[in-house]
Amino acid sequence: MPSFVQVLDFIGTFAFAISGIRLASAKRFDWFGAYVVGFVTAIGGGTIRDLLLDVTPGWMTDPIYLICTGMALLWVILFSKSLIHLHNTFFIFDSIGLALFTVVGLGKSLSLGYPIWVAIIMGSITGAAGGVFRDVFINEIPLIFRKEIYAMACVVGGAAYWICYALHAEPYLAQIICGVTVFVTRILAVKYKICLPILKGE
């Protein structure tokens, strides 16, 4: 039986892969290209984190991420017309993935002995860097730099973890609060169209 966290991890990976595959399809990538973009969107953030932390990337130890991306590709091929109606479902899934990936990245860094400020950055990289790869591959300016609160939600969740940590809360409680904060920040930001200020150009 997979654990609750494994189920969330699968949902998050699936949602991230779908987001990569859909954007690749809009650029008329072939099946292979779409698969690669979906896979890198899902595992890119964790891979950068693991390279920086000098540990073996998680996807190299378990083929589940490859299989999950394959299922996401099959889903897009079979149900491409109905995907537009599932927009809200995917948004929820994507936010679950963002929250979980942030918590996983943060926890992994702390368990390796890194200070909390490094862990917060690693959590944000885990959640948001995959989308940067995706946008570089489809030759667009990364969305997270311009629109909506996305990676910023990871940072807010990391700050919530830091507060719990400073108050000597149990790690599992701090992780739940962190994940819920990321999720709620992301949902509220989109619902109420909360944006960061744009930097004025010269």
Next chain:
Amino acid sequence: MPSFVQVLDFIGTFAFAISGIRLASAKRFDWFGAYVVGFVTAIGGGTIRDLLLDVTPGWMTDPIYLICTGMALLWVILFSKSLIHLHNTFFIFDSIGLALFTVVGLGKSLSLGYPIWVAIIMGSITGAAGGVFRDVFINEIPLIFRKEIYAMACVVGGAAYWICYALHAEPYLAQIICGVTVFVTRILAVKYKICLPILKGE
């Protein structure tokens, strides 16, 4: 005396570097920029593989790759007008490089104790990731995601290796069959214009 594999490695590196330098010249890069793009096209895939496998990148242990890229740049500067007539020669060289890099990446991963499915991915990264760097540097959507069978040939060759492996073939035989499969897949795909289906956009 260089071994047969070293000669093939030099030919593959030269062909990959030429491909990077020619595309850089089409974007009016200066000599230095063209050299860097050629070098990264040649060694980028192996470097990503070695970072993921946590070993020192091969090009940092032997200056031959720098020298080979320098010769490729000199070649393009001196013979730029005649390069167009050598199109088929470079296509053969590039396919040799693709096949050899795949075999090298696959073998290196297996010798480090990684499972066969990781080794197949590493072989494909070794063969194809350099071209992704090249296309990101010249600000184009990576060719391998959209056109022709390229990285897919590495995966097919990797599958051939897997079958030999499952049948308990000798490693050297499995490597030859893998390399030939990559080479033949690539040649046939271009000759008969075999493509993967395009993913339909929304």
Next chain:
Amino acid sequence: MPSFVQVLDFIGTFAFAISGIRLASAKRFDWFGAYVVGFVTAIGGGTIRDLLLDVTPGWMTDPIYLICTGMALLWVILFSKSLIHLHNTFFIFDSIGLALFTVVGLGKSLSLGYPIWVAIIMGSITGAAGGVFRDVFINEIPLIFRKEIYAMACVVGGAAYWICYALHAEPYLAQIICGVTVFVTRILAVKYKICLPILKGE
């Protein structure tokens, strides 16, 4: 009291971050995006170097780089109108950063036992790769491949180090000569508009 090298490092980081933030502002990035682009411009080169050398990236051991980037962002937000008049100041700061980063990268590689030709490449990566990240993130062809002597100044400085090294000069003297060479090469190249030849396209 910070040492002289730490002061130069801070100036270089600040100048590199400013360069990333200004280009991000021209593309209408939000504050978060501009911060990330500034940070990666400042630490990207050193991070690639440290991943290749298999050591922990410097910015993960000291929050000064994060703070310095925050100060650069604040500066751009507050004084965006007057930045244009400081063009020459930033050019000098940027050249100081380029020179220092080259020396630091070169010295770190040598102290880890790598040969001099690897160290020269690492010095150049430390100085110039951050700008490549910056330009990929804002979806432009990397400037250093097309315009002016930039990364080439790092290579020239590295060659100066190599000569000192071959003449058995003291390491600190070789480092000063290397840094001054990078700085002077960069300044002279811009002042006299010295460029490398453009590679002719087909």
